[in-house]
Amino acid sequence: MNPGPIYYSKGEFIETDTGNKVSRRATIAGPQNIILGGKTIISGNAVIRGDLRRTGPGHAVVISLGRYCLVGEGCVMRPPYKTYRGNFNYYPMKVGDHVHIGANTIVEAATIGNHVEIGKNCVIGKFTIIKDCAKIADNTIVPPNTVIPALALFGGTPGHFLEDLPETTQEMIESHTKEFYQRFQPYPEAGR
Template identity: 45%
Template sequence: LSPCQLASSGEPKCHSRSLPPCLLQTIVMNDCIIRGDLANVRVGRHCVVKSRSVIRPPFKKFSKGVAFFPLHIGDHVFIEEDCVVNAAQIGSYVHIGKNCVIGRRCVLKDCCKILDNTVLPPETVVPPFTVFSGCPGELPECTQDLMIDVTKSYYQKFLSLSQI
């Protein structure tokens, strides 16, 4: 196990401010709960989990009970205060704002941002290079649609200018 991985053995294996610094330089602030006893929680390099946040692996209900699945958090992830994270995967270079709820089995791709007080419904996929906000969390404007509009508009203006 890496120094910042929590095992399903029931014994947390992650450093906090009161312990020697983690080799991966990940910071877990006071009053955080990381439920490594339910399933593996892997945290990458240079991550920050601020005070009073809860990180727990995702689960799925079956007729015979509940199954928990591993949670993978990439590198350079910043989770602000008072968040509840129940995601399946969080990519690298992700910022989760204060007081957010990340629903079960959500997938946050690389380089995305979740604004303060956002609630993501279960199984939401946040694309790379996007910003989600609101309750329920929504994509304010899709970069793909925006770029299609910009390039088509530019092309039309270019054609108009070339005909003068």
């Protein structure tokens, strides 16, 4: 079974030369501090806070997303922060390849590995580390500083280990993100 295209209005998305598709309704603050790896989709009403950063030299990139990342409608991504020895600082957030973040999820993780699926309406606490091929169920609240192991499903409030994921998780998530990207197309001009 081959699902049909997911259409969007051509005027709503800006497509970059590396194939990123960014909604004009998304808020990209501090774009000079954000790296998109290519073929990434940023949905409408998503907020990516690249303006929250450490000051001083050598602290430019705040949020980097890999290839084939899907950032859902209404997501908020902001770098983690803490006060250390009296100084308030933001720290970089690194997101790997083939990461799907569901709608209305708030992410303040330090690191999200490759082939990760985060459900909708989740809160990913500050400095969380999500290893490769992990999944977070819908409506999960992951406490700050949690480390989610590879091939693990987490869910609940607070988020906790539910079960091991199959070895095929990497292939399943990779095919899901690539297929979603290929299906995500502008409305045909003649059909409007």
